[in-house]
Amino acid sequence: xxxxxxxxxxxxxxxxxxxxxxxxxxxxxxxxxxxxxxxxxxxxxxxxxxxxxxxxxxxxxxxxxxxxxxxxxxxxxxxxxxxxxxxxxxxxxxxxxxxxxxxxxxxxxxxxxxxxxxxxxxxxxxxxxxxxxxxxxxxxxxxxxxxxxxxx
Amino acid sequence: xxxxxxxxxxxxxxxxxxxxxxxxxxxxxxxxxxxxxxxxxxxxxxxxxxxxxxxxxxxxxxxxxxxxxxxxxxxxxxxxxxxxxxxxxxxxxxxxxxxxxxxxxxxxxxxxxxxxxxxxxxxxxxxxxxxxxxxxxxxxxxxxxxxxxxxxxxxxxxxxxxxxxxxxxxxxxxxxxxxxxxxxxxxxxxxxxxxxxxxxxxxxxxxxxxxxxxxxxxxxxxxxxxxxxxxxxxxxxxxxxxxxxxxxxxxxxxxxxxxxxxxxxxxxxxxxxxxxxxxxxxxxxxxxxxxxxxxxxx
Numbered sequence: 110x111x112x113x114x115x116x117x118x119x120x121x122x123x124x125x126x127x128x129x130x131x132x133x134x135x136x137x138x139x140x141x142x143x144x145x146x147x148x149x150x151x152x153x154x155x156x157x158x159x160x161x162x163x164x165x166x167x168x169x170x171x172x173x174x175x176x177x178x179x180x181x182x183x184x185x186x187x188x189x190x191x192x193x194x195x196x197x198x199x200x201x202x203x204x205x206x207x208x209x210x211x212x213x214x215x216x217x218x219x220x221x222x223x224x225x226x227x228x229x230x231x232x233x234x235x236x237x238x239x240x241x242x243x244x245x246x247x248x249x250x251x252x253x254x255x256x257x258x259x260x261x
Numbered sequence: 262x263x264x265x266x267x268x269x270x271x272x273x274x275x276x277x278x279x280x281x282x283x284x285x286x287x288x289x290x291x292x293x294x295x296x297x298x299x300x301x302x303x304x305x306x307x308x309x310x311x312x313x314x315x316x317x318x319x320x321x322x323x324x325x326x327x328x329x330x331x332x333x334x335x336x337x338x339x340x341x342x343x344x345x346x347x348x349x350x351x352x353x354x355x356x357x358x359x360x361x362x363x364x365x366x367x368x369x370x371x372x373x374x375x376x377x378x379x380x381x382x383x384x385x386x387x388x389x390x391x392x393x394x395x396x397x398x399x400x401x402x403x404x405x406x407x408x409x410x411x412x413x414x415x416x417x418x419x420x421x422x423x424x425x426x427x428x429x430x431x432x433x434x435x436x437x438x439x440x441x442x443x444x445x446x447x448x449x450x451x452x453x454x455x456x457x458x459x460x461x462x463x464x465x466x467x468x469x470x471x472x473x474x475x476x477x478x479x480x481x482x483x484x485x486x487x488x489x490x491x492x493x494x495x496x497x498x499x500x501x502x503x504x505x506x507x508x509x510x511x512x513x514x515x516x517x518x519x520x521x522x523x524x525x526x527x528x529x530x531x532x533x534x535x536x537x538x539x540x541x542x543x544x545x546x547x548x549x550x551x552x553x554x555x556x557x558x559x
Binding site: 127153 | 279280281283289290291293295298299302303305306440441448449456
């Protein structure tokens, strides 16, 4: 009987993780698409030095940071997948969202400063709380760069 | 192919507005539905686990006869009631002695223990130890009913079921721990494995029932009273068979009554009375004990 209860709990967690995780992902991608459209004029580049376009601009540090946690469904799918190896697609979409969201947050900041572009963009990723055994995995994605503002 | 706007190599500032390109979707992520991948993985892993359990069970079944019974550790983890109720213990031993010559392995040294517990249960463990809970007596009417239970546990020992169950569970845990480690998948694998192992448990119970009725018929000349315990247990709801260690009680009764030796119309077949010591214990158990005296009796 205890096996039945444990199995039930497992399936419930899996179902909850799937339904809410999937819903959140869909909505988030929608917001990302809208944000990218909105900030299309704040040019993003990883060039280290400002090009000739920005001769009359001055720079300022801007950054965007996102902390994400993985849902139970994604953990189980990734766990099953890691037995055989291959693409962990359930984590790929999660990290893709985190990177793009961090860029958007940086662009939000740049847009408030009235910037035309952000150059020298770098990404950094760090694990939160060491992600102890069986804990929920969570990471931070940080994007930072130099916002270029026109002096005139 | 998306071509980024190349900066001009002139010193003059350009008035051209640089815009971010639209990135094509589905490069860094997968377009595949997550459920599809999940289903493929679950079916694959479950199939592998079930195959593993089957292989280990077959291995345990065929390897166990080569492992002498004397090598099994002598497991006796509960305080037997025998100190306080020697006559009842002796009566159990008498029934056991009566049954032993008729079993398929008469040279096995069984050790029978009476446990002071209200739960109606009996079990066999490593080293030929058989445990009978005193609570079982309230479900039994005659010596034949009790003999059936003892014969059933004897059959488990003869067929080497305790060592088989232990070795396959230990091997299964060893293999899954080696492959999966201490991950959330290990819990999933454990549950899936347990449910499959249960089906082998039920097979064992059926085998033991079959062997037990043979011992009973060889001893008493008939199988009357064999279903006493199960009939009494029918009143309890045990849930779905798939999740249980034992087969459904109705199926076991059906099996016992279908036996040709158990002819209820034959009046010459009579069940044997329980011994005086066991009857006394049964009566003591059936009378509700006043709360203030429990501690003295225990």
